[in-house]
Amino acid sequence: MRKRGQKFLVGSLVFGVLALSACGANEGKSGENQGKQVGDSKTVNVMETSAVPSVNPITADNGASFKVVNQVFEGLYRLDKKGKPELALAEKEPTVKNDGKTFIFDIRKDANWSDGSPVTAADFEFAWKKVVDPKTAAAYGPQMEEIVKNATQILKGELPPSELGIKALGKKRVQIDLENPVPIFKELLTTGTFFPQKEAQLKKEGNRYGTNSDTLLSNGPFILKNWDSTSQTFDYVKNPKYWDKKNVKADKIHVTVVKDTNAALNLYNTGKLDRVELDGDFVKQFENDKEFHKMTTGRSVYMKMNQGKDGIKTDLANLNIRRGLAMAIDKAGLVDTLLANDSKSLDGDVPGGIMFSPENGKDFREINGPLLTYDKDEAKTYFEKGLKELGKTELTLTLTAGDTSLIKKQTEFIQNQLESNLPGLTVKLKNVPTQVSFKADVTQDFELLLGGWGGDYQDPLTYLNLFLTGSPGNHTGFSNKKYDELVLGAKGKLANDLNKRFDALLEAEKILLKDNATLIPLYQGGRAYLEKSTLKDYIAYPIGTENYKWMYKK
Numbered sequence: 001m002r003k004r005g006q007k008f009l010v011g012s013l014v015f016g017v018l019a020l021s022a023c024g025a026n027e028g029k030s031g032e033n034q035g036k037q038v039g040d041s042k043t044v045n046v047m048e049t050s051a052v053p054s055v056n057p058i059t060a061d062n063g064a065s066f067k068v069v070n071q072v073f074e075g076l077y078r079l080d081k082k083g084k085p086e087l088a089l090a091e092k093e094p095t096v097k098n099d100g101k102t103f104i105f106d107i108r109k110d111a112n113w114s115d116g117s118p119v120t121a122a123d124f125e126f127a128w129k130k131v132v133d134p135k136t137a138a139a140y141g142p143q144m145e146e147i148v149k150n151a152t153q154i155l156k157g158e159l160p161p162s163e164l165g166i167k168a169l170g171k172k173r174v175q176i177d178l179e180n181p182v183p184i185f186k187e188l189l190t191t192g193t194f195f196p197q198k199e200a201q202l203k204k205e206g207n208r209y210g211t212n213s214d215t216l217l218s219n220g221p222f223i224l225k226n227w228d229s230t231s232q233t234f235d236y237v238k239n240p241k242y243w244d245k246k247n248v249k250a251d252k253i254h255v256t257v258v259k260d261t262n263a264a265l266n267l268y269n270t271g272k273l274d275r276v277e278l279d280g281d282f283v284k285q286f287e288n289d290k291e292f293h294k295m296t297t298g299r300s301v302y303m304k305m306n307q308g309k310d311g312i313k314t315d316l317a318n319l320n321i322r323r324g325l326a327m328a329i330d331k332a333g334l335v336d337t338l339l340a341n342d343s344k345s346l347d348g349d350v351p352g353g354i355m356f357s358p359e360n361g362k363d364f365r366e367i368n369g370p371l372l373t374y375d376k377d378e379a380k381t382y383f384e385k386g387l388k389e390l391g392k393t394e395l396t397l398t399l400t401a402g403d404t405s406l407i408k409k410q411t412e413f414i415q416n417q418l419e420s421n422l423p424g425l426t427v428k429l430k431n432v433p434t435q436v437s438f439k440a441d442v443t444q445d446f447e448l449l450l451g452g453w454g455g456d457y458q459d460p461l462t463y464l465n466l467f468l469t470g471s472p473g474n475h476t477g478f479s480n481k482k483y484d485e486l487v488l489g490a491k492g493k494l495a496n497d498l499n500k501r502f503d504a505l506l507e508a509e510k511i512l513l514k515d516n517a518t519l520i521p522l523y524q525g526g527r528a529y530l531e532k533s534t535l536k537d538y539i540a541y542p543i544g545t546e547n548y549k550w551m552y553k554k
Helices: 063-072 121-132 151-155 199-208 261-269 280-286 319-326 331-339 364-368 376-390 405-421 434-442 461-467 481-491 498-515
Strands: 044-048 077-079 085-087 095-097 102-106 166-170 173-177 222-225 233-238 252-257 275-278 292-305 395-401 425-431 448-453 519-531
Touching: 044 261, 044 275, 063 222, 121 151, 121 166, 121 173, 121 199, 261 275, 261 405, 275 280, 280 331, 280 519, 292 319, 319 376, 319 519, 331 405, 331 519, 364 498, 376 405, 395 405, 395 434, 405 425, 405 448, 434 448, 448 461, 461 481, 461 498, 481 498, 498 519
Parallel strands: 044 252, 395 425, 395 448
Antiparallel strands: 077 085, 095 102, 102 173, 166 173, 222 233, 233 252, 275 519, 292 448, 292 519
């Protein structure tokens, strides 16, 4: 039985490892050839920076997995080319009752699984109840907390999953009951946690489901082929049973896992990749190229500090040590020199340009201002005070991170900054494959961990929700009653008072960082990339995972 304090991994845009293939912006050229059928069946070639651990929407816990989920599955809504929710499996907008707390959806009559069987209301009911079942230990189960009726009590083990606020009213009609009206409900329904699943298929495959492409049934634009959790290449093939197949232009998308930028560039230059991510010196080398592009995303990149678990505290439970670490890194140097990809230094958890005050239109980030800034003198003072409180003269910490070429450069920069600015500190680097970093996060088996969050929907809640007591994304040892009240209030009882809700989220972020230095904020992610002029409608968003539905090669 899952208690609120139990922890499971979460990571829509990869927690525990910085996966650069996650969130971007709407980079597709959506105006060109829009709505036309393109008869070119040439394969589109794209890259990932890490292998994909699993592809099960119910238990997915990282950005690499959710990116695949978004291509092979679909929910009631899907983000359009501009990042706005549009009808997908829902035939029309829902009937809304009970003062905005009850939604009745009709599912498209032509919505089918890849085996030809219909997508039904029962598929939604089964999947959602599976997500919140404590036995499932789904990383994203708390996404429904304080939103779908009874989800909170079910996750705590106080009610059975059968009491969740969702029920099939017929083969193609489903009713959803909420705890309170939710202003971001449509956006939530575009995310994998709220997708349907066919019960018979999951029972047939058991624990094998989502571990290789042969175990999956798809209801989205593509079918996954030639994939398992260790695959360095795999394919998306157009789904002939997809309801909107006429607007899926690519017959096949071939994916190659490439961790090194040099290697990726070689593939791009030899025509084996149609798009490649760049960083640092590569940005400067190609910034005048006609195929070069860059932009800022909604990705928040930071280091997590493990304060301890199960009642056993670490040296990082000392607030002055955490403040010293958080203020000792020259973020501007990191983004301007090392990344050079339109990333921006960040002194908070919520990045800029995500949500604006309903009262005056000001940016959340601008209102809350810098919460943990670079100041090496003040950092040294805090660190020395912390060492004295611990009765130590020196401290050794290990930084765990992914093993791509760019991440290795970042960890080396961070190591140099911390050791140079904090005398007595030694930082050891532990660069490991993605799956190993995921495991270190979910088990809280780290001291410092480089990670980040790209968000699932355009609201500060998608960042702050992670650090609730017992949240699957926490894994820091941070727990604060006032913080929980504010964030849960923003999910629930404050939903109808947008000004109070906004103020609650502002205050929560201050508690998280200014008062408790829970994270070491680093930067708001950017993306620099080369893209072939023949590649059309590669759609990515500042918030949310890429959408390959309309992509094709001219």
